[in-house]
Amino acid sequence: MNRRVVITGMGITAPNGIGLPAFEIALKEGISGIRKEPELEKLKFRCQVAGRPQVTEEMLQNNFTSLELKDLNSSGIVYGVLAGMEAWRDAGLEGDSDETDYDSGIIFGTGILGVDKFREAIHLIDDKNTRRLGSTSVVQTMASGISAYLNSKTGCGNMVTTNSSACTTGTEAVIQAYERIKCGKAKRILAGSCGESGPYIWGGFDAMRILPYQYNERPQESSRPMSASAAGFVPGSGAGALVLEEYESARKRGAKIYAEVLGGHLNSGGQRNGGSMTAPNSEAVVRCIQKAMEEAGVSPGEIDSINGHLTATGKDTTEIRNWSEALQRKGNDFPLINSLKGWTGHGLSASGSMECVAAVLQIKNDFVFGNANCEDLHPDIKAITGRRNVPTKTHFRRVNTVIKASFGFGDVNGVVVFRSL
Incomplete structure (x- = not known):
């Protein structure tokens, strides 16, 4: 089979814009999302700037139940759910059906999830107080927690998985989704990836001395791709999501189409x-x-x-x-x-x-x-x-x-x- 594959929905949780409208404005107007991080300064990191999405309480309330929010301590899951559900809704797929959708799947990657939750767990276990870990500690710390969270909201019955290939993770997810749809094994797949924020994610890179330290007081000047004065990468975080769909399926349901994935x-x-x-x-x-x-x-x-x-x-x-x-x-x-x-x-x-x-x-x-x-x-x-x-x-x-x-x-x-x- 050789089916055409198109993109019918997208979502974004980025340091310079959460949601497609804000992100597009940031791209067009050249708005940076890199800021000085007081926590990194307090911890005496050499590089004290980073890109962290500015998530509001309203965004959390609109995407998570009160029960989910009670013990939620994974920034990666937060970013991934915000981006993934925006993409799902953007594609006209509300996900409120009681039926499992066996034509739809999820391939949503990450590097590591729940680092702060792990840290919390270590202290509670050391204090012999495991009962306070909460019922969501497992799903927040397993890599596939992000695809599990998204599936609880979308009801997908096709392939639901999490991939992990370092910086290639998100692009890999898109390509894997394209290949699965192209060969007729799914009609649509929510593809994307997320990455967590914080010193426990960024500390190892700071120790490797591959992050810029010269711009701590000028954070928006710190990330300088292709520049003669580039001094290393600035740590960032967030999530992106795309709904890939078989073209005939998208056409039949009248979905808007952003672009075609050619290969x-x-x-x-x-x-x-x-x-x-x-x-x-x-x-x-x-x-x-x-x-x-x-x-x-x-x-x-x-x-x-x-x-x-x-x-x-x-x-x-x-x-x-x-x-x-x-x-x-x-x-x-x-x-x-x-x-x-x-x-x-x-x-x-x-x-x-x-x-x-x-x-x-x-x-x-x-x-x-x-x-x-x-x-x-x-x-x-x-x-x-x-x-x-x-x-x-x-x-x-x-x-x-x-x-x-x-x-x-x-x-x-x-x-x-x-x-x-």
């Missing part, structure tokens, strides 16, 4: 030939990009815009070289390229799904958002892309085809191609 590819560099736990194998990256285009049936010349991984580290230049080699395009012929991480920080396991939402919004609403803090474009990148193809301001123009990539810890890669319908 994608997943691979690994095997931590060989320059690839490692923290660095991608360039040969595998190039291969992943090219295989994604082959799967999608598009030529390099059809790519209007690239949404890169681009974390604001020394690997940004390598990534740009890999794009140029894979597409065989450079200079004025290089596509427009951007990175969401300048505005949100690096959402880790949430990054791919948040960036997929941003990429698809560009197609639906005809714009390419600019890059934060990139006025001093790295000279090695400028030599490949030219200056104009790395915009610092939003370009309002027709966007037909966007290619989006994620390259994750452990040398794992995911690339997906979206197109207007």
Whole structure:
């Protein structure tokens, strides 16, 4: 089978905007969600800035029951449910039926859940007071807790699972959902990912000294993808969600369509030939990009815009070289390229799904958002892309085809191609 797959709903919980309207405004107007975190300063982190979604009590009340909120202590589940249920409702799927929907599934990834709940549990167990753990401690600390929470609200009866591939998690979920629908095993899947906030998530990266510390008093300047003065990635968090659906199903029920998923590819560099736990194998990256285009049936010349991984580290230049080699395009012929991480920080396991939402919004609403803090474009990148193809301001123009990539810890890669319908 070779069914067409489209996107009929999206949701977002990002540091610079919760909900599609706020997030789109932030993209178009260049609004940063990176702030100084007093908790990190108190704990004497070197990097004291981060991207954390600003969740309100009203948002919680609108998405969780009072019983759920009583013991809820997982920011990842909060972010994932807000984004996932926005996408579900946006697709016109209310989820209030008493019947199980065997045509719909969930693939919603994460890196780790319930770190604060784990910490609470350790203290209670050490104090021999396990009865105070609460009835939701298990679901909040198991990785698949996010897909379980979402399914309690949607009633999906198809595949319901959680994937985990570091920074590639969200993009991987989208590709896996696409493949399942394409081969006729589901009509629609809620795909996405979430990542938690806080010092117990971000502390290890601070210890590795790969986070910027020079901008603690200027947080909005701290995340600098493709910049000559990039000093490391800013830790972030949040969630993105997309409802992927078989085209005929979407057409029959009159659903709005954001874009078509043309294809994608997943691979690994095997931590060989320059690839490692923290660095991608360039040969595998190039291969992943090219295989994604082959799967999608598009030529390099059809790519209007690239949404890169681009974390604001020394690997940004390598990534740009890999794009140029894979597409065989450079200079004025290089596509427009951007990175969401300048505005949100690096959402880790949430990054791919948040960036997929941003990429698809560009197609639906005809714009390419600019890059934060990139006025001093790295000279090695400028030599490949030219200056104009790395915009610092939003370009309002027709966007037909966007290619989006994620390259994750452990040398794992995911690339997906979206197109207007």
